[in-house]
Amino acid sequence: MTRAAILIASLVASCALVSLPGPIAHAATASFGDPADDVAHGMDVRRVHVRNEDRFVVTVRHDALQEDGSVGVYIDVTPQRRRAPDYLVSMNMFDGRWFEWMSSWGEPGGSIRCPYTTRTNWSRNTTRFSISRRCLNGASFEATTVRVSAVAGVADGPVDWAPGAFAWSQWVARG
Numbered sequence: 117m118t119r120a121a122i123l124i125a126s127l128v129a130s131c132a133l134v135s136l137p138g139p140i141a142h143a144a145t146a147s148f149g150d151p152a153d154d155v156a157h158g159m160d161v162r163r164v165h166v167r168n169e170d171r172f173v174v175t176v177r178h179d180a181l182q183e184d185g186s187v188g189v190y191i192d193v194t195p196q197r198r199r200a201p202d203y204l205v206s207m208n209m210f211d212g213r214w215f216e217w218m219s220s221w222g223e224p225g226g227s228i229r230c231p232y233t234t235r236t237n238w239s240r241n242t243t244r245f246s247i248s249r250r251c252l253n254g255a256s257f258e259a260t261t262v263r264v265s266a267v268a269g270v271a272d273g274p275v276d277w278a279p280g281a282f283a284w285s286q287w288v289a290r291g
């Protein structure tokens with residue numbers, strides 16, 4: 117093989133490596149879209165982005181944030197154990213935020229005291245939860261692979277789930 121042929125062969129090989137989609141479980145980030153206008157209020161979820169690194173960060177993009185809006189993210193960190201969420205982190209636009217462990221979808225098991233922040237960006241119409249790793253670890257396990265389900269609503273209005281009601285995103289591995 118000539119030098120040029122070897123070079124081309126190695127370029128093709130490296131391009132092939134780059135273009136192969138990596139296994140989803142190895143990605144530290146994931147994002148998924150949600151249909152526009154499936155609810156008729158501004159908290160309408162458009163996109164959810166998850167980053168599972170030193171901090172666990174979920175960013176939700178809405179149609180147009182509302183002052184009476186609220187948003188929450190259910191979190192599952194136990195692939196082997198059950199389908200129900202392990203945690204719920206949530207906030208209202210103005211008056212509060214909560215981080216709770218969950219015994220099932222509808223049953224908060226009590227609030228957890230650990231470091232997390234919430235942020236609302238009114239110009240970008242995003243809400244963001246940034247959670248310390250140790251918040252996600254349990255008494256008997258260390259959280260690595262995580263999946264989420266986001267839900268947003270307004271006072272007296274319907275809620276918008278992403279990716280769907282009581283449905284989970286793909287698993288996002290620890291980066």
Ligand SMILES: [Ca+2]
Pocket residue numbers: 150151152153154155160161162276
């Ligand atoms: Ca939506």
